[in-house]
Amino acid sequence: MYMYVDVLDARPKLSEHHKILFDDKKISIPWEEGKTSHFQHLWIRDHCQCPECFHPDTKQRLLNTFSIPNHVRPESVEATETGMQISWKNGHKSFFTWEWLHLHSYNPRLERYLSPQFKLWGSEITECPPEVEYESVMETEKGVAEWTRKIYIYGFCYINGVPVNPDATKALIERIAHIQHTHYGGFWSFTSDLASKDTAYTSLPLSAHTDTTYFSSPAGLQLFHLLSHTGGTGGQTLLVDGFRAAKLLRDEDPTSYRILSNTRIPAHSSGNNGISIQPYAPFPVLNHHPVNGELFQVRWNNDDRATMDRWNDPDEVEAFYDAIRSWNEVLKRRESEYWEQLVPGKALIFDNWRVLHGRAAFDGSRTMCGAYVSRDDFMSRFMMTNSKREDVLRAL
Ligand SMILES: [Zn+2]
Numbered sequence: 001m002y003m004y005v006d007v008l009d010a011r012p013k014l015s016e017h018h019k020i021l022f023d024d025k026k027i028s029i030p031w032e033e034g035k036t037s038h039f040q041h042l043w044i045r046d047h048c049q050c051p052e053c054f055h056p057d058t059k060q061r062l063l064n065t066f067s068i069p070n071h072v073r074p075e076s077v078e079a080t081e082t083g084m085q086i087s088w089k090n091g092h093k094s095f096f097t098w099e100w101l102h103l104h105s106y107n108p109r110l111e112r113y114l115s116p117q118f119k120l121w122g123s124e125i126t127e128c129p130p131e132v133e134y135e136s137v138m139e140t141e142k143g144v145a146e147w148t149r150k151i152y153i154y155g156f157c158y159i160n161g162v163p164v165n166p167d168a169t170k171a172l173i174e175r176i177a178h179i180q181h182t183h184y185g186g187f188w189s190f191t192s193d194l195a196s197k198d199t200a201y202t203s204l205p206l207s208a209h210t211d212t213t214y215f216s217s218p219a220g221l222q223l224f225h226l227l228s229h230t231g232g233t234g235g236q237t238l239l240v241d242g243f244r245a246a247k248l249l250r251d252e253d254p255t256s257y258r259i260l261s262n263t264r265i266p267a268h269s270s271g272n273n274g275i276s277i278q279p280y281a282p283f284p285v286l287n288h289h290p291v292n293g294e295l296f297q298v299r300w301n302n303d304d305r306a307t308m309d310r311w312n313d314p315d316e317v318e319a320f321y322d323a324i325r326s327w328n329e330v331l332k333r334r335e336s337e338y339w340e341q342l343v344p345g346k347a348l349i350f351d352n353w354r355v356l357h358g359r360a361a362f363d364g365s366r367t368m369c370g371a372y373v374s375r376d377d378f379m380s381r382f383m384m385t386n387s388k389r390e391d392v393l394r395a396l
Pocket of ligand 1: 050052054093
């Protein structure tokens with residue numbers, strides 16, 4: 001489930017033909033697979049896993065790193081059945097399992113990167129959208145595991161059988177994590193009523209966008225629950241898989257893909273009196289993982305885009321407009337758009353780092369409620385319900 005796994009499916013084994021060696025600087029561990037891992041003494045001493053150096057419960061370092069002499073050196077190194085035992089010159093003993101050493105080998109890196117198993121979707125998802133039952137999520141950890149797994153894989157999930165009231169909806173989202181508060185508050189519930197002529201909560205259509213592009217770290221998940229819709233029709237919810245749209249753009253128009261990956265777009269939220277939220281720096285539409293290069297976040301809200309008055313070269317302006325026009329065209333294709341009429345009792349949750357949302361115009365009076373959960377809190381819940389705790393912590 002996590003990003004990195006050990007290269008070996010079986011337990012890593014020491015070579016039978018070569019021995020562990022160490023010199024003044026490093027320890028060299030020859031593996032059965034033919035590679036040799038080198039660990040500098042200073043590094044290996046700093047990562048001692050013994051309960052004096054590493055707290056077994058908090059998983060935090062207890063060792064004072066700065067007490068280690070620069071030229072620290074083992075007195076002896078011994079291979080046992082399960083791992084490597086080091087006796088240091090001052091008498092301290094360290095033990096590392098073969099699994100730990102193999103997983104954390106940095107010279108060379110031995111781990112293999114596994115791409116997350118995302119399922120990309122278009123309008124056809126309407127036939128079989130991911131869903132879970134309210135009761136199962138509320139009553140079992142297995143239910144939460146299934147729910148968070150579906151959100152991770154598809155970027156969204158329905159919850160059926162939700163009692164039609166704000167309290168039950170709030171309890172539902174809190175099964176993942178505490179609610180992420182913003183300048184709009186925490187859990188929200190409001191009625192859009194044309195009769196009130198309140199333009200703040202209008203009934204106008206909204207094209208596909210992600211929320212909070214003006215945060216340094218945008219809201220992670222968003223949940224919607226339609227509590228009632230009376231005296232009118234419309235208001236269907238629109239979802240677009242941003243990862244699928246990005247893939248299409250990359251295949252069909254790589255120049256635009258590159259521009260959307262590199263052009264930083266300023267954004268802000270300043271409509272509320274006394275508030276102007278801005279990220280610490282502008283971010284591109286398509287954000288890639290700094291280590292593995294994969295797309296991990298889509299930020300797109302054309303309405304919240306601030307004035308773009310910083311260009312390396314003024315000729316970039318036209319190219320940028322070409323790129324967002326091309327992106328907009330992919331997003332608005334019939335096969336990119338998945339429309340669904342939400343109904344009371346069926347809540348929707350989606351990954352705001354991947355899935356864009358919007359809605360059709362409506363008339364009458366609608367009451368919706370919902371909330372955000374931060375991305376880090378979601379990922380923690382997802383990993384800990386879908387993997388053994390030891391397996392998650394092992395990779396730290
Ligand atoms: Zn120790």
